[in-house]
Amino acid sequence: METNYARIWSKARAYLAEKLPKDIFDRWIAVIDAHALEGDTLILTVANDFYQSWLEENYLPLIRQAMASVCSREFNIVFRVDAGRTVPVAAARMEAAEERPALKAKTDSVLNPKYTFEHFVVGPSNSFAHAAALAVAQSPAIAYNPLFLYGGSGLGKTHLMQAIGQYVSHQHARSRIFYTSCEAFFNDYVESLQRKTTIQFRRKYRTIDVLLIDDVHFLAGKESMQEEFFHTFNALYENRKQIVLTCDRPVNEIRGLEQRLMTRFQWGQMTQLEQPDMETRMAILCKKQEEMKLKLPNELLLFIAEHIRSNIRSLEGALIRVTSYASLLGRTPSMDIVENQLRDILDQEKQRDITMESIQRIVAEQYDIRLGDMTSKQRPQAIAFPRQVAMYLCRDLTNHSLPAIGEAFGRNHATVMHACALINNRMKTDAELRQTLAVLRQRLSR
Numbered sequence: 001m002e003t004n005y006a007r008i009w010s011k012a013r014a015y016l017a018e019k020l021p022k023d024i025f026d027r028w029i030a031v032i033d034a035h036a037l038e039g040d041t042l043i044l045t046v047a048n049d050f051y052q053s054w055l056e057e058n059y060l061p062l063i064r065q066a067m068a069s070v071c072s073r074e075f076n077i078v079f080r081v082d083a084g085r086t087v088p089v090a091a092a093r094m095e096a097a098e099e100r101p102a103l104k105a106k107t108d109s110v111l112n113p114k115y116t117f118e119h120f121v122v123g124p125s126n127s128f129a130h131a132a133a134l135a136v137a138q139s140p141a142i143a144y145n146p147l148f149l150y151g152g153s154g155l156g157k158t159h160l161m162q163a164i165g166q167y168v169s170h171q172h173a174r175s176r177i178f179y180t181s182c183e184a185f186f187n188d189y190v191e192s193l194q195r196k197t198t199i200q201f202r203r204k205y206r207t208i209d210v211l212l213i214d215d216v217h218f219l220a221g222k223e224s225m226q227e228e229f230f231h232t233f234n235a236l237y238e239n240r241k242q243i244v245l246t247c248d249r250p251v252n253e254i255r256g257l258e259q260r261l262m263t264r265f266q267w268g269q270m271t272q273l274e275q276p277d278m279e280t281r282m283a284i285l286c287k288k289q290e291e292m293k294l295k296l297p298n299e300l301l302l303f304i305a306e307h308i309r310s311n312i313r314s315l316e317g318a319l320i321r322v323t324s325y326a327s328l329l330g331r332t333p334s335m336d337i338v339e340n341q342l343r344d345i346l347d348q349e350k351q352r353d354i355t356m357e358s359i360q361r362i363v364a365e366q367y368d369i370r371l372g373d374m375t376s377k378q379r380p381q382a383i384a385f386p387r388q389v390a391m392y393l394c395r396d397l398t399n400h401s402l403p404a405i406g407e408a409f410g411r412n413h414a415t416v417m418h419a420c421a422l423i424n425n426r427m428k429t430d431a432e433l434r435q436t437l438a439v440l441r442q443r444l445s446r
């Protein structure tokens with residue numbers, strides 16, 4: 001059995017090797033290891049979470065298809081990070097044209113060689129953030145300290161942050177640069193507590209010249225970690241060392257962030273990365289295409305840029321998916337491949353446009369009540385039920401939290417939970433309600 005999964009995987013690999021362009025295969029498939037087969041689930045391992053998320057977002061359907069075709073049955077595919085593994089050679093080759101080795105900072109964090117200023121497309125949505133990052137890279141601990149970059153997922157925070165690291169390490173070969181996710185920082189800290197090595201932990205983090213901490217929203221509600229973070233921050237700041245932080249929201253929206261940390265984050269420069277406009281999205285697609293040595297017809301690029309607006313990672317993913325799939329089929333990329341391969345991303349994009357307000361409005365119209373009834377304190381069933389339907393749809397179609405939804409209806413999160421449970425239950429037996437919800441969803445996604 002043990003060799004079984006290895007054999008299956010090697011067949012699937014061979015299949016993919018034949019179908020994919022060599023550089024794509026080397027870059028993304030050759031670096032995967034088969035780890036185990038548990039029932040119908042094949043567990044594959046990769047070196048880090050960058051690979052994991054990339055593969056999950058872009059290659060799952062292809063890999064599933066390859067497995068199905070060599071085994072004549074369906075498998076679930078799960079990726080895991082095997083932290084013990086070194087980053088595969090292919091990572092260093094990622095930018096072969098760039099002739100720049102994967103950077104190993106003086107400490108042991110690895111920066112993605114793709115994430116440099118040269119690879120970053122500047123447009124109105126990110127020009128401030130870019131300028132601030134460049135200023136920090138050129139004059140660490142002098143320009144802005146700390147630099148706080150915030151914005152939604154996939155808008156280039158990690159990219160800019162790492163670009164600072166690479167820039168500094170080229171300018172000042174002896175600078176100690178350390179990149180870490182906030183979560184890894186936390187794990188490191190916890191481990192040092194368990195092993196009673198907090199002294200080493202502190203020495204490690206407090207002797208760095210440029211500390212890059214990614215995704216500090218992770219600090220939300222973690223008091224002991226905030227404490228340690230606070231001291232690290234102070235030690236570095238007082239020694240005039242550069243600190244760069246990223247976050248998926250503005251500082252004052254990090255739940256439960258201690259006031260003293262909030263104040264410190266605000267000492268430096270805060271810049272937001274916003275959603276790119278059409279022109280920037282197109283420029284990014286063209287640049288990525290060039291870097292990956294791909295060539296899609298212009299009309300397809302335009303279609304992708306027009307429809308994927310909220311996340312640059314998805315833009316990039318779309319490009320790869322379409323090209324990989326077309327080459328798997330041995331066809332030139334076409335509009336039907338685009339629509340087919342990107343259906344889920346396109347659906348997500350559509351949903352992003354749905355606001356709680358639009359839900360309230362459309363549900364109110366459907367049940368012929370006033371918009372104000374959605375938030376009023378009245379409880380007659382004729383109003384209460386549509387309100388519950390609207391809460392249910394908010395939960396289902398937006399990313400807002402229960403308390404946020406509650407607030408939009410002038411109620412608390414428990415009421416929203418109750419509404420969702422009630423509608424869920426009723427749908428099981430009430431065909432008319434199911435029908436109404438389908439109509440509402442359709443109207444909302446238009």
Ligand code: ADP
Pocket residue numbers: 115119120121122126151152153154155156157158159160284312313316
């Ligand atoms: P975040 O950290 O904000 O979630 P990332 O920095 O990981 O986003 O960016 C997601 C992907 O989009 C990366 O592959 C990155 O290279 C790319 N990207 C983001 N912004 C730009 C840009 N302005 N130019 C080129 N690539 C970009």
Ligand code: MG
Pocket residue numbers: 157158159214
């Ligand atoms: Mg990031």
